Amino acid sequence: MEVAAATRARRPPAWLAGLAPLIVLAVAIGLFVALDAPGLDRIGVPEEELTVERTVLEPGLIELHLRNDGADPVRIEQAIVNDGFAAFTQTSDEVGRLATTEVDVRYPWIEGQAYEVMLLTSTGGTIDHAIDVAVETPDADLGFYGLMALIGIYVGVIPVAIGMLWLPWVRSVDARWIRFLLAFTVGLLAFLGIDALLEGTELAGAGPEALGGGALVWLGAVGAYLVLSGVDAWLRGRRERVEGAGGEDAPGRSSSPAEASAWRAAFLVALGIGLHNLGEGLAIGSAYAVGSLALGAALVVGFALHNTTEGLAIVAPTAKERISVGRLALLGLLAGAPAVLGAWVGASAFHPSVAALLFGVGAGAIAQVIVQILPQVRERDGRLLSPLVSAGLLTGLLVMYATGLLVSV
Amino acid sequence: MRRLWDNKVSRRKLLGGAAATGAAIPVLHEVVPHQSVHGGTSAAEAAVERHRQAHRGSGHLGAMGRVNNRANGFDPQVILRDFDEGTLRGGVREWDIVAEDREIEVAPGVKYAAWTYNGRVPGPTLRARQGERLRINFVNGSSHPHTIHFHGIHRDVMDGVPGVGAGNIAPGRSTVYEFDAEPFGLHLYHCHSTPLAEHIAKGLYGAFLIDPEEGRPDADELVMVMNGFDTNFDRSNEVYAVNTVAFAYVDEPVRVRRGELVRIYLVNALEFDLLNSFHVHANFFDYYPTGTRLEPRDFTDTVIQGQGERGILELRFPYTGKYMFHAHVSEFAELGWMGFFEVVD
Numbered sequence: 001m002e003v004a005a006a007t008r009a010r011r012p013p014a015w016l017a018g019l020a021p022l023i024v025l026a027v028a029i030g031l032f033v034a035l036d037a038p039g040l041d042r043i044g045v046p047e048e049e050l051t052v053e054r055t056v057l058e059p060g061l062i063e064l065h066l067r068n069d070g071a072d073p074v075r076i077e078q079a080i081v082n083d084g085f086a087a088f089t090q091t092s093d094e095v096g097r098l099a100t101t102e103v104d105v106r107y108p109w110i111e112g113q114a115y116e117v118m119l120l121t122s123t124g125g126t127i128d129h130a131i132d133v134a135v136e137t138p139d140a141d142l143g144f145y146g147l148m149a150l151i152g153i154y155v156g157v158i159p160v161a162i163g164m165l166w167l168p169w170v171r172s173v174d175a176r177w178i179r180f181l182l183a184f185t186v187g188l189l190a191f192l193g194i195d196a197l198l199e200g201t202e203l204a205g206a207g208p209e210a211l212g213g214g215a216l217v218w219l220g221a222v223g224a225y226l227v228l229s230g231v232d233a234w235l236r237g238r239r240e241r242v243e244g245a246g247g248e249d250a251p252g253r254s255s256s257p258a259e260a261s262a263w264r265a266a267f268l269v270a271l272g273i274g275l276h277n278l279g280e281g282l283a284i285g286s287a288y289a290v291g292s293l294a295l296g297a298a299l300v301v302g303f304a305l306h307n308t309t310e311g312l313a314i315v316a317p318t319a320k321e322r323i324s325v326g327r328l329a330l331l332g333l334l335a336g337a338p339a340v341l342g343a344w345v346g347a348s349a350f351h352p353s354v355a356a357l358l359f360g361v362g363a364g365a366i367a368q369v370i371v372q373i374l375p376q377v378r379e380r381d382g383r384l385l386s387p388l389v390s391a392g393l394l395t396g397l398l399v400m401y402a403t404g405l406l407v408s409v
Numbered sequence: 410m411r412r413l414w415d416n417k418v419s420r421r422k423l424l425g426g427a428a429a430t431g432a433a434i435p436v437l438h439e440v441v442p443h444q445s446v447h448g449g450t451s452a453a454e455a456a457v458e459r460h461r462q463a464h465r466g467s468g469h470l471g472a473m474g475r476v477n478n479r480a481n482g483f484d485p486q487v488i489l490r491d492f493d494e495g496t497l498r499g500g501v502r503e504w505d506i507v508a509e510d511r512e513i514e515v516a517p518g519v520k521y522a523a524w525t526y527n528g529r530v531p532g533p534t535l536r537a538r539q540g541e542r543l544r545i546n547f548v549n550g551s552s553h554p555h556t557i558h559f560h561g562i563h564r565d566v567m568d569g570v571p572g573v574g575a576g577n578i579a580p581g582r583s584t585v586y587e588f589d590a591e592p593f594g595l596h597l598y599h600c601h602s603t604p605l606a607e608h609i610a611k612g613l614y615g616a617f618l619i620d621p622e623e624g625r626p627d628a629d630e631l632v633m634v635m636n637g638f639d640t641n642f643d644r645s646n647e648v649y650a651v652n653t654v655a656f657a658y659v660d661e662p663v664r665v666r667r668g669e670l671v672r673i674y675l676v677n678a679l680e681f682d683l684l685n686s687f688h689v690h691a692n693f694f695d696y697y698p699t700g701t702r703l704e705p706r707d708f709t710d711t712v713i714q715g716q717g718e719r720g721i722l723e724l725r726f727p728y729t730g731k732y733m734f735h736a737h738v739s740e741f742a743e744l745g746w747m748g749f750f751e752v753v754d
Binding site: 075077080088121123 | 471515520521638744745
């Protein structure tokens with residue numbers, strides 16, 4: 001009895017019990033590594049995989065930013081451009097797993113021609129990289145950022161703002177049509193969400209597999225959905241508490257609960273669309289940087305038509321409530337301005353894996369917005385997919401599809 | 410919008426999103442691949458350095474760094490004038506040849522798992538006189554079956570092909586090839602095990618020279634075996650050379666004397682490419698295809714050889730200086746098959 005009591009008294013605290021398996025795991029890993037994986041022999045030859053994450057072309061210079069995507073370290077020993085050895089410098093002799101290096105190849109490339117750069121490793125393996133059209137990478141000076149900002153404003157901010165001019169009309173139509181417009185918004189968002197997932201997946205395939213590949217998109221989507229749902233629940237809870245206490249200095253006390261709800265819905269729609277436009281900006285900026293973007297009126301007009309409908313989607317949830325002009329402007333900027341940011345990032349620091357993650361985040365945010373808006377679409381009898389709502393959803397999808405064709409230049 | 414990406418996604422899942430770098434560029438020094446880069450200079454200095462390097466771009470000849478000939482166990486400069494006459498024993502000219510697996514450096518830093526005769530690529534240049542009895546004691550020290558197949562006139566059992574005579578020689582086994590040196594000229598020997606292209610491409614070949622009974626005029630004699638290496642196993646060559654090491658004679662030119670007769674024994678041992686060629690700058694040569702006639706067929710400055718083809722070139726350099734020679738299949742030249750003669754008094 002005495003022994004048992006003593007044991008109970010010396011029982012370790014609960015947190016230690018939770019930690020114990022982790023400690024054992026750490027020790028086991030340490031031993032396994034220290035003993036050099038007993039019983040397991042490495043089979044086969046080193047697997048050499050380098051992914052080109054970024055290409056920069058300057059006169060007489062091809063600059064490749066690479067990441068080791070494979071399991072083994074890689075040594076780049078020679079560079080071959082279009083069937084000829086070329087002189088080069090590199091920032092590190094040996095590229096470890098997931099590490100990066102920059103290889104600067106001196107080569108008198110000519111604008112508009114195609115090049116194939118082949119890096120020869122110490123084992124004789126080759127890393128091939130095709131430059132489809134050689135164009136000097138724009139200098140990241142003020143003029144360049146100005147141009148990207150202008151494009152972002154053309155395709156993002158202005159169309160969204162124009163679309164928001166539908167607000168007076170939205171306010172004048174009756175409740176049935178507002179449900180139709182909300183359904184239209186949901187359809188539009190669904191299109192953007194699907195588009196973001198597909199594009200993100202395509203981009204992820206281009207980035208290093210080792211950084212997660214396609215899983216990044218879904219990670220971004222689920223993460224964004226959960227975070228936004230959490231924030232939304234927290235905002236609701238806080239507001240309810242404040243209202244329950246009747247606090248005089250509660251923020252937004254002048255607005256009614258219905259107004260607040262409309263504002264929140266519009267805010268979330270604008271946020272989702274903003275994340276989508278960030279992706280659009282990324283695409284435009286990075287395409288411009290590699291010279292594959294035919295900048296012209298057709299492209300800008302296409303994006304403008306595509307994005308004007310987004311303005312309508314933002315104001316639809318606010319049809320029955322008053323919202324100040326200042327707040328409307330804020331919503332417009334939230335939805336449109338990320339296109340500018342995206343164009344800057346896309347043109348100056350594009351990375352396929354980061355872009356894939358961002359597309360996932362956009363898709364997750366859009367899914368969360370859809371879940372927010374859906375209850376308002378419901379008919380009074382509780383039906384969700386009434387003919388009117390279905391028509392609205394379909395119209396949203398079709399309008400986005402049709403205007404999307406305009407930008408598939 | 411999706412189409413925007415399409416232009417950017419290039420072959421083999423590689424995507425080059427290009428962009429300009431900001432001010433914080435890593436500092437780059439000109440380095441040979443074996444040295445690490447140490448930072449420390451300012452971004453402005455780095456920019457100047459990059460600009461300077463950019464304008465040197467098109468003047469570059471050769472690879473980065475040097476091949477370690479000592480580690481390879483053979484030196485292209487030595488191979489050039491290394492004729493193996495074997496030993497005469499009781500009227501028979503005899504050689505010992507061992508096949509070995511060996512990793513060699515074919516371009517600076519680039520290793521290749523070669524199969525060799527006597528540890529070198531190309532194998533030893535075997536030299537005999539027309540009509541002599543030849544005996545080759547072959548030991549297969551490699552971990553794969555091999556043979557030696559000699560070009561020449563001989564009986565089928567001495568032909569070194571699988572299924573005839575001794576056939577494939579298994580690892581650790583040996584055989585003796587014996588035949589007469591016929592006809593005179595410049596020939597080739599190589600492994601004939603299958604897969605044939607692989608057994609040749611991995612380095613099992615060499616020049617087999619039979620001098621005419623009356624001999625040839627005195628000359629500075631050079632052996633040049635044109636070859637290449639498929640380092641990534643895609644059945645096309647990444648590296649080209651004469652006597653194995655890419656750009657070896659750019660880094661260290663072939664020294665010859667002005668006015669002296671230079672005789673080049675040129676053999677094409679290249680696999681995967683149908684043709685190879687030899688072109689010398691600022692000069693012309695007499696060309697004796699296969700070296701089986703004593704009269705030149707041609708007086709030219711460029712000659713083409715198909716796979717397994719060979720010939721003898723004779724020329725004199727009238728001026729001192731540096732004269733380039735290379736494959737006039739130009740892409741081979743820039744991938745390693747290029748060199749210089751340095752003509753001195």
